[in-house]
Amino acid sequence: MSQNKLQKDSNHNPRVTWEGCSVLLDINDGDRLVFARLTAASTLKIGNKNCSLQPLIGYPFGSLFQLENGTKGPCLSRVLPATEGNYLQEKVDFQIKDESKDNRALVDNNTAQSLTGEDIDEMRRQGATGDEIVEALIANSATFEKKTSFSQEKYKLKKQKKYAPRVLLRRPSARSISEAYFKKYPARIGFLRVDSLSLLLSMANVTAHSDVLVVDMVGGILTGAVAERLGGTGYVCNTYLGLDPYPMGIVRIFNFSNEICKRIVQTPLTDLRSAQNGTSVQIGSREDICNIKSQSNEEISSSNSLPHTVSMEETALSSENGMLDLITETAASPVIRACKTTKAGEKASKETINLWKENGFSSLIIAAPDLDAWSTVKELLPLLSFSAPFAIYHQYIQPLATCMHNLQLGKMAIGLQISEPWLREYQVLPSRTHPHMQMSAFGGYILSGTRICSSDQPQLK
Amino acid sequence: MSQNKLQKDSNHNPRVTWEGCSVLLDINDGDRLVFARLTAASTLKIGNKNCSLQPLIGYPFGSLFQLENGTKGPCLSRVLPATEGNYLQEKVDFQIKDESKDNRALVDNNTAQSLTGEDIDEMRRQGATGDEIVEALIANSATFEKKTSFSQEKYKLKKQKKYAPRVLLRRPSARSISEAYFKKYPARIGFLRVDSLSLLLSMANVTAHSDVLVVDMVGGILTGAVAERLGGTGYVCNTYLGLDPYPMGIVRIFNFSNEICKRIVQTPLTDLRSAQNGTSVQIGSREDICNIKSQSNEEISSSNSLPHTVSMEETALSSENGMLDLITETAASPVIRACKTTKAGEKASKETINLWKENGFSSLIIAAPDLDAWSTVKELLPLLSFSAPFAIYHQYIQPLATCMHNLQLGKMAIGLQISEPWLREYQVLPSRTHPHMQMSAFGGYILSGTRICSSDQPQLK
Amino acid sequence: MKAVKVVPGCLVLESGTGSGSLTTSLARAVAPTGQVYTFDFHEQRAASAREDFERTGLSSLVTVGVRDVQGEGFPEEFCGLVDSVFLDLPQPWLAIPSAGKMLKQDGILCSFSPCIEQVQHSSETLRSNFTDIRTFEVLLRTYEVREGKMDSSQGDEGDSLGSLPCKRRQRLSEGSNQHETSSSPTAMAKPSGEARGHTGYLTFARLKCF
Amino acid sequence: MKAVKVVPGCLVLESGTGSGSLTTSLARAVAPTGQVYTFDFHEQRAASAREDFERTGLSSLVTVGVRDVQGEGFPEEFCGLVDSVFLDLPQPWLAIPSAGKMLKQDGILCSFSPCIEQVQHSSETLRSNFTDIRTFEVLLRTYEVREGKMDSSQGDEGDSLGSLPCKRRQRLSEGSNQHETSSSPTAMAKPSGEARGHTGYLTFARLKCF
Incomplete structure (x- = not known):
């Protein structure tokens, strides 16, 4: 491209x-x-x-x-x-x-x-x-x-x-986008509430020049939020199992500059895991396949232009539910769109991948409601540098409890903690101040910790 | 007696x-x-x-x-x-x-x-x-x-x-006693917070003339609270597995009248479960053994006079932890004490047990941190009358989730719900109003529901 | 929670009656020998509550009166006889002095208010004759239980307009780490999505002993 | 949560500096091209924070000033240039007019207060020049994970003075109901006993567009 x-x-x-x-x-x-x-x-x-x-x-x-x-x-x-x-x-x-x-x-x-x-x-x-x-x-x-x-x-x-x-x-940002999705289509972002998202980033210590490994099965909101925080420095490496990258259409709602888009890459897990001694041939061949995949993926996005093309609905104005519609221009202006959307999510270069293999990622964030936490963490943790923090979001606590227990047993991590963020919004009006009557009782759970060297596990050199 | x-x-x-x-x-x-x-x-x-x-x-x-x-x-x-x-x-x-x-x-x-x-x-x-x-x-x-x-x-x-x-x-009541224990020795009452206790009673629909089956492994606070609510009507039947009743010394802290004490009985589960067609001989023989047991138990209480005989401790007055001591008179006045303490927890009479077998209990409450929720419920639910409510407290949610799932599969109950009570106390002072900075984040979980007729289970006639 | 201090035999006052749901639980708590007197400003609401109590067989335990307790206070006849007073009024502080007169020594007042300003104003008023003034917020969180491993965590929002395109379930090859605990039980609990975030504040106070 | 709108390149003002913990996370969020100016009334506290930022390598991103922002407002030189203002002051409403002048169009103000009266007063003041005024309380609940079935649910309170005398663990005979799901996993989570019940309220507001 x-x-x-x-x-x-x-x-x-x-x-x-x-x-x-x-x-x-x-x-x-x-x-x-x-x-x-x-x-x-x-x-x-x-x-x-x-x-x-x-x-x-x-x-x-x-x-x-x-x-x-x-x-x-x-x-x-x-x-x-x-x-x-x-x-x-x-x-x-x-x-x-x-x-x-x-x-x-x-x-x-x-x-x-x-x-x-x-x-x-x-x-x-x-x-x-x-x-x-x-x-x-x-x-x-x-x-x-x-x-x-x-x-x-x-x-x-x-x-x-x-x-x-x-x-x-309003300006689309990690905060406004996740609030809007959470209000209307929470399942599309895996019920990841704005404060949980923010907590994931801070627990994984995402800051300028970080190389952040993410598993984003929440529509791209995680990838977008990390990229926003990186501001055109470092990398957010969106990895996936199998052949098809996970959809990350939400990234295109951010008005990311090309500088930022370039820092968002997609890489299949197999490429990241392939023998540490870097058989570049293997990587090369995988890359070809993935390039095709990601292009065909772009075509789909191109014709749909925004991730969830929802036809406009007539909405009762008294509706208390709120509506999140994603509208598309009726007559498209493809040039501008292309400029905004082509860059994010390209394959990481061989050099970059090799650098990650050598140094390890600086942090890991997983938000994948469909994956088992423990089996995923087990595979991805070795890709981090030592003392790198990680944060795993899940809707259910039990998979995280099991994962935490296994990490403890395997001595693979320290500082392990399961947290549950609570967010209460208040109505503040003269003589009428109280917490909102309705609230999302549920912001999910986050398992966080720091990777350490473990004898049981394959190690980075 | x-x-x-x-x-x-x-x-x-x-x-x-x-x-x-x-x-x-x-x-x-x-x-x-x-x-x-x-x-x-x-x-x-x-x-x-x-x-x-x-x-x-x-x-x-x-x-x-x-x-x-x-x-x-x-x-x-x-x-x-x-x-x-x-x-x-x-x-x-x-x-x-x-x-x-x-x-x-x-x-x-x-x-x-x-x-x-x-x-x-x-x-x-x-x-x-x-x-x-x-x-x-x-x-x-x-x-x-x-x-x-x-x-x-x-x-x-x-x-x-x-x-x-x-x-x-202060007057000892279910509320003041459970607050005091929760503050200092929460483990002795299985971390059962006052609002959880109150919720258990209301979910089990405890009211005058109820016959309430309880499994009280929380020191007697549950038994006492139910008896207080019954006010000398109905029965609280404190049942137990094995030969020894669970200690319920906390009951003696309430200033219960003899009318109320008479309504607190202890019965081994084996007696309640013995063949529905009432082989009274069998019951009789069990009863003898149990009578001895419960008498020897009383002797112990008598000599200890109050459940947890804690010697007075010198307490730093600045202590923010608070102290819960249970003091005992140095020179006892045994007559009065006996009058107060002998009645609660006698064996239920044969007639009463037979009545329960015929009609079923009107509700069930379990607060037993050491028992597996599902195996306990499975045994006790058949002792309830149809459409009788039940409420099970536990510190961990997982055993209740498993229990709820099995009750659903077995079609043994309806209206199943796991609830977690939250209690926030506020400081309300001019210009200084806010929730307390420290709080008990944890009031445990309650599984509640209503027993229905199930073909898989042994039935009451 | 509200009824935790109400036991059989108690004499209890309440205002306003509202839908009668608290009245019902109070009546059940004072049964068989106690009494609940409940007052509401609205004639219609009182009449409808009275009918409900007839129907639910509670009318021997509950007396419903029409009265503006904020304006007139409770009837003088209950002076010093009452175990507990329950207030659910827009301006509870107006009824607090009268409530204080009704209560026995060491009697309990409980006031329910949705807004913090009502709590602030009430607590201020309570300080002159009451002690142990404590305010709580009580919330109940409910959980859903689902079967299965990592299953059905998405897509039952009630809209079919396109949950995540990617619906496949992938599992990494299960390693054979000897330490590993079993991966997932078959029943998992998760908080229900929408909860009642607030109903109100409960302020309890105990009449000072004179 | 506080820093969610702060991205690389932002110009951010803060008062007071306090322990510098928010300053640190703001600095990390604006890195590498942004700047944080933080002000504290206490000369000593400002000096100690400045030392900390030297030590943690953040001093190129953070400037610490000694200033009574409640009294004097922020320095005029930042007028209209600032992306976000963070207030952690006993009387934030005194600093709000100045904060409004500092912000760019659509800029965000965030104020942290422990008491609801501070929130009420601030929100009142914010209404004249700000919009989207929203107040949140953020809590974090942590969980303990333990191994085992029904084990060790008692007795580690740290006092040996007599937890329940009955320590035996009894299990009913496991029935063989065919439907049953497996009884217990080996890792179970439970909320940690004591939690921070409250730190404060966060009020966010967006400067009105003129």
């Missing part, structure tokens, strides 16, 4: 979106989460309206947009900080110290609203903005004034989400 | 201590926890002083006492509510909204106190109270005024604990 196709990415201001960049769209305050690539032709369906994503190009990440009726149909226009400020200020003012009203006297039914669907359609035709419709709904609600400030706020937010939906432009 | 020996316990006001009653003494706000029986002769060692517990007789549970120098040596005298009120009020006033002082300028060393040990001894000889000594120490501290209010409070409390130790008179 040529390395010099349209290498413009180092010119991008990473804080401002550019044509072809990947973004995370947060619709209506987390109700829906959509990964998209911004091109002139890409669109997003909100409610029953299709709107172009072009207006999002060139704006800083963190900008907020609102769906308005433009002259040429619905379009996203930026919400100015002033407006947003007022909006939030109101939100805060609503919270009074000790709630004095309550819902005792309130009988809520559907007759309270005198504005009909037809009235609203008429307002729209006359060019009313979403905010104006929301205000009209409040003015025509018989019960609004009787509600507690909390219920008023809820009512207003509900209407705003329906008639003036907002889209927040 | 005669049932009519000195049956005066129904005359006791259960809110006021009486001669011979068992109490929980909380010394210096949880620093030490001591179970004791109040008699004219029983003493408690605080610091290097022995003081009589007699002054505690006849006072309401919840009363607070302070160690003072009486005319005949150290003695406990009641702290009047007014004093206590002021004391606590000060404590509250100390807390200011946003701490403005900090410890930046403070250099704390041991030269700050100008009062010597000799000075203090001299004050004592002149009859100064503990409170007066504490005040003198504060007045003679060079750094006290410079401390933050928080540090001042800590200093004062530390001195008060040393020179004017306080003893809080």
Whole structure:
């Protein structure tokens, strides 16, 4: 693969979106989460309206947009900080110290609203903005004034989400990507929660210039997070058993520069294990096969363009589940895409592999729900340098307990520990502070330790 | 055993201590926890002083006492509510909204106190109270005024604990007893935390008139808690494998009336399991053996008088570990003791056993760290009536997982669930609210479910 | 947890009644000789709870009253007679002084609140007449048990839109290390995915002895 | 968790330095091209941290300053240049306005506080210039692994004063139910008894885009 196709990415201001960049769209305050690539032709369906994503190009990440009726149909226009400020200020003012009203006297039914669907359609035709419709709904609600400030706020937010939906432009990063996946499709990332991911990296001591061996059967989120942390130094070596590399499509959601992409390599375990004395012929022949494999893999990704091509779904705006859609540009701009996606996951060079064989990897991270922890660790641990740390994630504790026990018996590692991270998010609002009522009770388990020299095991020299 | 020996316990006001009653003494706000029986002769060692517990007789549970120098040596005298009120009020006033002082300028060393040990001894000889000594120490501290209010409070409390130790008179109950044991000797109650114990009872649906089958290898805390909940109705049948009943000395710490003690019986599993068609001869012969066993057991208890006869230990007053001592009267008053302790744990009568065989127990609770969950459940479940709930506690999840899996496969139970209770205690103080920094991360696991009819298993008719 | 100090024969007050689920467990705990008096501001809710207790056979143990306990306090007739008071009110601190009057010496108050500010305010109010003021959060985590080695750890999220393309199961050749313990049992437990992260805080306090 | 948004090349501010443990992980995260500026009020603590960074070879990545950030804010020279600000201060709300000025568009602030009142006050202050204000509590639970079936579940409390008198281990005759799965694996995990129940709350916020 040529390395010099349209290498413009180092010119991008990473804080401002550019044509072809990947973004995370947060619709209506987390109700829906959509990964998209911004091109002139890409669109997003909100409610029953299709709107172009072009207006999002060139704006800083963190900008907020609102769906308005433009002259040429619905379009996203930026919400100015002033407006947003007022909006939030109101939100805060609503919270009074000790709630004095309550819902005792309130009988809520559907007759309270005198504005009909037809009235609203008429307002729209006359060019009313979403905010104006929301205000009209409040003015025509018989019960609004009787509600507690909390219920008023809820009512207003509900209407705003329906008639003036907002889209927040977020930068894809290990944190935002894993949060989005965990919220909607946790199984695709092996239920690896953001704090567990972060803990894996810190327990495996991933830092600039590390050569990190990973087994990533969690869609690429682990590989991406390690690469992000390495920042174009060292290597993340994504290894696999058998002939086919594990899919790592999530890596392409990061807006990695070519410098970073080059540091992400895929290597079959057989190549890493082949006799320490480096029979390069053997490696060479394996490499040919794998190259073909990885190319055909790229073709698939190319036609799908993003790892999980999910058709846009009509989403009830009141949905509390949230939605993670991965949308694809309808008319593709293949050049830009190619520039973003070709580099990550190439085969490691013979020289690099030989260097690893000589020095050992500086750490190991395994996140492979389908592999038995102990048999995997047993094979991979000898590839590490001595005193290299490792961290193994699993959903079940028992395989890790067995693995830890065997590592202890075999005197293969020290500092062994099984940890379980707990993450509780809090609602912090005046007079209304408490942990979230719903939470993920489960962040999985991590076995961590440090490799030592063991007489039972094949050794690196 | 005669049932009519000195049956005066129904005359006791259960809110006021009486001669011979068992109490929980909380010394210096949880620093030490001591179970004791109040008699004219029983003493408690605080610091290097022995003081009589007699002054505690006849006072309401919840009363607070302070160690003072009486005319005949150290003695406990009641702290009047007014004093206590002021004391606590000060404590509250100390807390200011946003701490403005900090410890930046403070250099704390041991030269700050100008009062010597000799000075203090001299004050004592002149009859100064503990409170007066504490005040003198504060007045003679060079750094006290410079401390933050928080540090001042800590200093004062530390001195008060040393020179004017306080003893809080608490009523032994399932809650206070299990909290005290969990704090100091968790292994003696199989690490069964108060919320786990409470959950066991509610999952097994223990209520008045229940016939509850228990396997209590946690010192009797489970048996006691069930008996407390039954309040003199139904039965708690404490069963055991082999010939010797499991020790349940903790039951004697509860101040159970004879009505309640009668409802606590011990029966070997062999008796409960013997052929459903009730060969009473067989039962009779077993019973004889067991009666002897249980009598010899009583002799042991009698001579030991309380389950864990721990000699009083000199305890550093600054100790943060807390201390749980079980003290015994030096000169015993055997009549009262006998009245309190003989009844619990007799053999169930033939009639009762036959009734259980016919109707089945109404629930089952197992807390037996040394038994395999599945093999125990397999034997005991058939003794329950259909749709009877059961709850099994264990420190490890794996035996419960295996047990649950086998119950599912054998279609022996429905509504199966493994739960793990979490208990977080909070410090709630103005500007200083947070969960406790140290907590028991571990309350064990509970497998609960409902017995159903299964074709694979021997059935009750 | 809430009912841990309630034993047969106790006289217990509760406000508000709400769905009656705590009332039910309190009634079962005081049976056969105790009594539970529960109060709710809502006439309708009280009536519906009363019906429920009829149906579940608890009506001899429970009396349901309509009363604004935050505003009026508990009825004076219970003064000094009560073993435990349970509060589940938006502003529990308003009912605490009255609760204190109702309790016997050494009686226990338990207040349930979802928000920490309610706990802070209540604890502040409690300090004048109560002692042993302790606040807990109680959570229950449940586990799923599955059979098999490394099996079915994915793909039952309820969406078929493409769990990981790679569904194959691979196993490295099992080594023959003599020390090795058996690899996996056939039943494995794992915490259930979604849990109730919070219901509320429980504050317990004991009336000071006078 | 704290450093999750910090990547190589970032410019990061921190106050206070404290023991320097967060500084160290920040430095490792921004390496090789980024920089961490950390400030502490205590001259002595700053000096000792500086020595530590010399010793661990991080001094090219970390600059330690003595400064009362609550009183004076961060140095003006960093205005609008900073990727992330980390606060571990008794009154973080005093430093938040200055932190907001230092951050780039979309920059992240992270504040660590042990008490909920600090979180409440900080969140209140953050609302004027920040968005995505989220508070987390992070806990780590560790497990012990032991070998054996039903073994050694008691008696290593460190006191010999009489754990349960009955130490025998009894097993019921194993039935031969054909369905049964194997009874116990040889390695079993159990949570470690005492855990750090709380260290503090982490509040994250993103600077509003202007």
